Amino acid sequence: AQTVTQSQPEMSVQEAETVTLSCTYDTSESDYYLFWYKQPPSRQMILVIRQEAYKQQNATENRFSVNFQKAAKSFSLKISDSQLGDAAMYFCAYRKGGSNYKLTFGKGTLLTVNP
Amino acid sequence: DTEVTQTPKHLVMGMTNKKSLKCEQHMGHRAMYWYKQKAKKPPELMFVYSYEKLSINESVPSRFSPECPNSSLLNLHLHALQPEDSALYLCASSQAWGIYGYEQYFGPGTRLTVT
Numbered sequence: 001a002q003t004v005t006q007s008q009p010e011m012s013v014q015e016a017e018t019v020t021l022s023c024t025y026d027t028s029e030s031d032y033y034l035f036w037y038k039q040p041p042s043r044q045m046i047l048v049i050r051q052e053a054y055k056q057q058n059a060t061e062n063r064f065s066v067n068f069q070k071a072a073k074s075f076s077l078k079i080s081d082s083q084l085g086d087a088a089m090y091f092c093a094y095r096k097g098g099s100n101y102k103l104t105f106g107k108g109t110l111l112t113v114n115p
Numbered sequence: 116d117t118e119v120t121q122t123p124k125h126l127v128m129g130m131t132n133k134k135s136l137k138c139e140q141h142m143g144h145r146a147m148y149w150y151k152q153k154a155k156k157p158p159e160l161m162f163v164y165s166y167e168k169l170s171i172n173e174s175v176p177s178r179f180s181p182e183c184p185n186s187s188l189l190n191l192h193l194h195a196l197q198p199e200d201s202a203l204y205l206c207a208s209s210q211a212w213g214i215y216g217y218e219q220y221f222g223p224g225t226r227l228t229v230t
Contacts, residue, residue: 035218037221042223043203043223043224044221044222044223044224045205045207045221046221047219047220050218095217099211100217101146101163101165101170101171101209101211101217102160102163102171103160103219105158106157107156108155110155
């Protein structure tokens, strides 16, 4: 069974600084997708970024980028120029490729942004 | 329009009540999901509908009864709930095909309290 591990229950960062959230996963599949979701205190879960396992290039979305290390099964999220609005619970998630609806979530990392 | 709406936002019900949660999307997605989320925990998948047919039931107690009347609507009927069922109930939708299919868009959730 696939597992997703987020080893940092809580992180904090100063506004305008950079922070990296860790995620490791375990799978025997070669075709899969990885995601970072953000859930602010308002509770709406928002997709931040996704990475296809077959792509070597790391995904980026504005201030958000990932460091995808396939051999190490690591998928960290870097937030640059942190803003107060980045404060949220961040979930790393895995989906097996093909016709598969299930997301496996990590336990989450609560990010605090200090002014 | 990338919005999933859920009603009501909050619901308080007694253990003998019958109530329903409603979810709606107009993105043309053919897969819809119900999740249960406890505070500071990741969402737990309950049900998946694909093309209006129940595709996944994660061994959810029968006091939760899903219904998908059409491709845009998803309901969750609640009956004889227990206090431990109090949680945030999230709806999500996704395409049911393609490389970027299954990428889930979440609604804001219904905060359910069972008294």
